[in-house]
Amino acid sequence: MQLTNLLYKVPLQSTSGNMSVDVMKLTMDSRQAGPGSLFAAIRGTQTDGHQFIDKAVEQGVTVILCEELPDNRANDVTYVQVQDTSYALGLMAANFYEHPSQKLKLVGVTGTNGKTSTATLLFRLFRQRGYRTGLLSTVQNQIDETVIPATHTTPDTIALNELLAQMVQRGCSHCFMEVSSHAMVQHRVVGLHFAGGIFTNITHDHLDFHETFDNYIKAKKSFFDQLPASAFALTNLDDKRGLVMLQNTAARKESYSLQTLGSFKGRILSEGLFGMQMDVDGREVWFKLTGRFNAYNLLAVYGAAVLLGEDAEEVLTQLSSLASPPGRFEMVISDNKIVGIVDYAHTPDALQNVLETIAGLRQGNEQVITVVGCGGNRDVTKRPIMAEIACKFSDRVILTSDNPRNEDPMAILEQMQAGVPPIHFKKTQTIVDRHEAIFQAVALAGPHDVVLVAGKGHETYQEIKGVKYDFDDRQVLREAFQQSISEK
Ligand SMILES: CC(=O)N[C@H]1[C@@H](OP(=O)(O)OP(=O)(O)OC[C@H]2O[C@@H](n3ccc(=O)[nH]c3=O)[C@H](O)[C@@H]2O)O[C@H](CO)[C@@H](O)[C@@H]1O[C@H](C)C(=O)N[C@@H](C)C(=O)N[C@H](CCC(=O)O)C(=O)O
Numbered sequence: 001m002q003l004t005n006l007l008y009k010v011p012l013q014s015t016s017g018n019m020s021v022d023v024m025k026l027t028m029d030s031r032q033a034g035p036g037s038l039f040a041a042i043r044g045t046q047t048d049g050h051q052f053i054d055k056a057v058e059q060g061v062t063v064i065l066c067e068e069l070p071d072n073r074a075n076d077v078t079y080v081q082v083q084d085t086s087y088a089l090g091l092m093a094a095n096f097y098e099h100p101s102q103k104l105k106l107v108g109v110t111g112t113n114g115k116t117s118t119a120t121l122l123f124r125l126f127r128q129r130g131y132r133t134g135l136l137s138t139v140q141n142q143i144d145e146t147v148i149p150a151t152h153t154t155p156d157t158i159a160l161n162e163l164l165a166q167m168v169q170r171g172c173s174h175c176f177m178e179v180s181s182h183a184m185v186q187h188r189v190v191g192l193h194f195a196g197g198i199f200t201n202i203t204h205d206h207l208d209f210h211e212t213f214d215n216y217i218k219a220k221k222s223f224f225d226q227l228p229a230s231a232f233a234l235t236n237l238d239d240k241r242g243l244v245m246l247q248n249t250a251a252r253k254e255s256y257s258l259q260t261l262g263s264f265k266g267r268i269l270s271e272g273l274f275g276m277q278m279d280v281d282g283r284e285v286w287f288k289l290t291g292r293f294n295a296y297n298l299l300a301v302y303g304a305a306v307l308l309g310e311d312a313e314e315v316l317t318q319l320s321s322l323a324s325p326p327g328r329f330e331m332v333i334s335d336n337k338i339v340g341i342v343d344y345a346h347t348p349d350a351l352q353n354v355l356e357t358i359a360g361l362r363q364g365n366e367q368v369i370t371v372v373g374c375g376g377n378r379d380v381t382k383r384p385i386m387a388e389i390a391c392k393f394s395d396r397v398i399l400t401s402d403n404p405r406n407e408d409p410m411a412i413l414e415q416m417q418a419g420v421p422p423i424h425f426k427k428t429q430t431i432v433d434r435h436e437a438i439f440q441a442v443a444l445a446g447p448h449d450v451v452l453v454a455g456k457g458h459e460t461y462q463e464i465k466g467v468k469y470d471f472d473d474r475q476v477l478r479e480a481f482q483q484s485i486s487e488k
Contacts (some may be wrong), residue, residue: 001096003063003078006038010082010091015067017078023064026096026158028089032353038063039245040089045209065089086157090190093161100164101192104134104172107304108179108189110223111200111236114352115153115178117297120325122176122304128318129310134167134175136160139326139458143167154183157190164192174308181219182209189325196232197224197251198300201239203349213403217241217481227251232307236296237262254307256299258292264303268295273331273339273361273450285316291357327457329354332474334481337447339366342473344457346375346402348385351454355393360451367449369441370394373402373434374412374455383412386418391424394452398443399430400437402455403463411471434462435476442480453477 003021015094024036030052039056041049041064052069063078064070067085082088094101109118116138123135123142135142138153143166154177155163167175179197183189202220203212210216224233224245233251235242238259246253255262269284276290280302287298298319305315324330332340341358345351351372358368370390374383378383390397399416401409413430420428431437441451461468 003038003080005097006092007080008091008095010088010095012363013081013083015078015080016069016073017063017076019078021078023063023096024290026089026093028156028158031099032057033059033061035060035062037061038065038092040085040092041066042085042089043067049124051274065092083186086187087190090187090192092158092191093157094191094423097161097165099191100161100168101175101194103168104164105174105195105308106164106192106224107174107176107196107198108194109176109198109200109300110179110184110220111198111239112203112339113353114200114293114297114300115180117294117325117328118198118300118304119176119178120328121297121301121319121322124322125301125305125315125318126174127177128322129314131174132170132172134164134177135174136163136175136177138178140428141173143170146170152183153178153180154188156186157188160188160192179223181216184219184222185210188240190226194227194231196234197227197249198304199224199233199235199239199242199245200296200300201236201348202241214453217244221245221247224249224251232304234263234300234303234307236300238296254303256296256303258295258299264299264306266295266299268292271361272363273358280316281312282321283313283316285320287320290361291329292360293353293357294324294329307415325458327459327474328473329357329456332477332481334442335485336405336481338442338445338481338484339448339450340442340474340477340481341450341452342457342477343452343454344459346455346457348382348389351386352389352393354454355389359393362450367395367445368393368452369396369398369440369444369449370454371398371400371434372452372454373400374410374416375403376405376407376412378405380415383415387416387419387428388421390454391420391428392452395427397428397442398429398437398441399463400434401432402434403459405463406465409464434471434473438473439480439483442477442484445484451477 023038028040033056039061109115126133141148200297229250231251233249234254237255239258256264267279294367327344330342343354345354
């Protein structure tokens with residue numbers, strides 16, 4: 001695409017060189033830059049892309065997009081100076097791929113918890129309704145039946161537009177995507193045209209990146225601030241910040257609630273481990289999915305589908321049979337009725353939510369046995385808190401490894417142990433090896449007991465010192481169940 005076309009609607013500070021050159025590729029990584037490509041110099045969290053401009057020029061790059069012009073400029077390279085490279089790149093990526101987001105109905109889901117489930121359920125629902133559909137999520141990206149591994153919750157702006165363009169090419173009419181707060185700060189969705197936005201909830205998370213809770217809220221809110229008037233903005237009224245999200249949006253304001261009157265209203269009538277009965281806008285429906293958090297997810301999905309023009313009755317019937325997305329309260333049941341639950345809960349808040357959900361769903365005196373760990377090279381403050389929460393809501397707890405990365409796994413576990421109140425010492429064990437920990441949990445369980453394996457969810461690896469070893473909690477649970485049955 002000719003550079004002048006690529007720069008359509010991009011606010012420029014200065015340019016030098018030939019503006020009619022053809023750009024064949026956009027990249028923000030000098031290592032990927034070469035003849036015909038445009039290298040965007042981005043100030044990152046680890047380093048400054050401006051440092052790699054010379055390297056990109058050496059590799060024959062055609063255009064440099066930057067905030068600060070280098071002192072020595074090559075004669076045969078075009079330089080484009082902008083105030084904010086990430087922002088400009090967002091607009092340019094949309095131009096480069098010819099605005100794929102305008103050619104399908106794109107719905108973004110943001111919030112601390114529930115993004116993956118909501119986006120995935122919408123994706124499954126629309127596929128079931130016969131639409132060719134795309135999904136961009138933490139677990140995986142998908143274009144109809146084709147799965148593309150995901151590296152981020154929200155891909156970078158170039159990858160994102162490329163994926164949307166592929167969806168358009170494959171005839172997709174809808175795409176459901178997660179929009180992370182990191183994506184908002186880094187302008188990954190700038191230039192996209194959304195048909196709708198959904199807010200799930202917000203709790204303290206990612207403060208290592210955003211520094212304050214206020215910044216985190218602002219990042220989420222900025223998604224709704226940029227929605228067009230033609231879009232809907234669907235918010236959870238039961239979250240304290242639900243209404244804040246809609247304050248400055250130009251989009252049509254819509255809401256859902258389990259507690260008060262919203263555009264879409266639900267009520268849980270009865271719930272158990274294997275399903276729940278809800279009243280949704282006056283219709284009684286049985287859902288295979290269960291738990292209060294799923295009631296919110298289902299209500300958001302139902303609301304969004306209706307706002308996209310789908311028939312309410314049909315949508316509820318189809319939602320009724322949908323199962324959990326991978327690693328989100330995913331059940332693995334043993335032949336002798338031990339209930340294994342694998343959940344991605346890896347923050348104190350998420351762990352408490354899932355344990356409270358289990359407490360609310362169990363019907364008798366079943367034990368709850370929790371296997372949990374904390375990741376290495378990540379937030380250390382949550383380690384004792386996670387252990388304390390696990391103890392508070394479980395009958396037995398096994399502390400174990402969860403992606404120790406470059407840290408000593410035992411040192412992480414000692415920090416977790418520091419949060420175990422003395423009264424709970426007896427019911428807590430520490431087993432470094434996660435495989436062994438899951439086997440031990442199953443050995444402690446009897447029929448109808450619940451074994452919660454928390455933290456990794458859909459992940460299929462255990463990351464130790466830069467190596468990702470195959471590890472799937474669901475698979476290990478199945479093996480443990482088999483062994484326990486053959487031994488009994
Ligand atoms: C903190 C963060 O968001 N980091 C993202 C960011 O990297 P960065 O800012 O650290 O980049 P950097 O390493 O400082 O480099 C700056 C620039 O120099 C360039 N560079 C670097 C080296 C070189 O030789 N040549 C070169 O050109 C880099 O390509 C980059 O453009 O930009 C990179 C390129 O897009 C991303 O891959 C990277 O995501 C990392 C892998 C990451 O872990 N991100 C997480 C935190 C993230 O985004 N998470 C959210 C989900 C959060 C949630 O809800 O759970 C997500 O949406 O996935």
